[in-house]
Amino acid sequence: MTDIWNWVSARVRLRVFGVASLIAFAMSYYVAVTGDVLRTTVTPLGIVSLQLAGTPENAQIMYAAWGRTGMDAARFNITIDFLYLVSYGIAVSIGCSLASGWWARRSVRMAALGPLASILVLVAAACDAAENLVMLQGMQEVGNPLWPMLAKLFAFVKFALLPLGLLYLMTGAFTRIGTRNRPQPVAPPQ
Secondary structure (H helix, E strand, O other): OOOOOOOOOHHHHHHHHHHHHHHHHHHHHHHHHHHHHHOOOOOOOOHHHHHOOOOHHHHHHHHHHHHHHHHHHHHHHHHHHHHHHHHHHHHHHHHHHHHHHHHOOOOHHHHHHHHHHHHHHHHHHHHHHHHHHHHHHHHHOOOOOHHHHHHHHHHHHHHHHHHHHHHHHHHHHHHHHHHHOOOOOOOOOO
């Protein structure tokens, strides 16, 4: 499988990875802070509780717990999540591409997984975007069983794929650190 990021040099990929990672970390913090108001006894996971509601009845219970102010906060949180998913999608996808190169020093098989991991992360980010759209639509069409069901489906796919990409990236980074600090063989004196 061909790496979707191979048209960008490794040096540029590393820089984009760094910038996108910083933006993703900042956005992660901002999404958490703005979404903190959504954590209630009914929705202990905040917006994630809504993502996993699955039925219009469960979603309506959450809407009632949030009230008008909470619903406005949920819409805002979902809207800014679009920026977050772009930043983490790019960061982790490019990171998987870089990790493939790092893995190449140790394992050809693991290196071959990089392009797939890179694509799966982008699929996860696309599922996050679709999940956001259906949650917003579900807030408009309260009672429609399609929207909570779709949000849960997209959330499951996202939560299944994204950790795989993160795991690949992290193990690749540890591999790079391990091979970077390894002493180089010294030629015997002649």
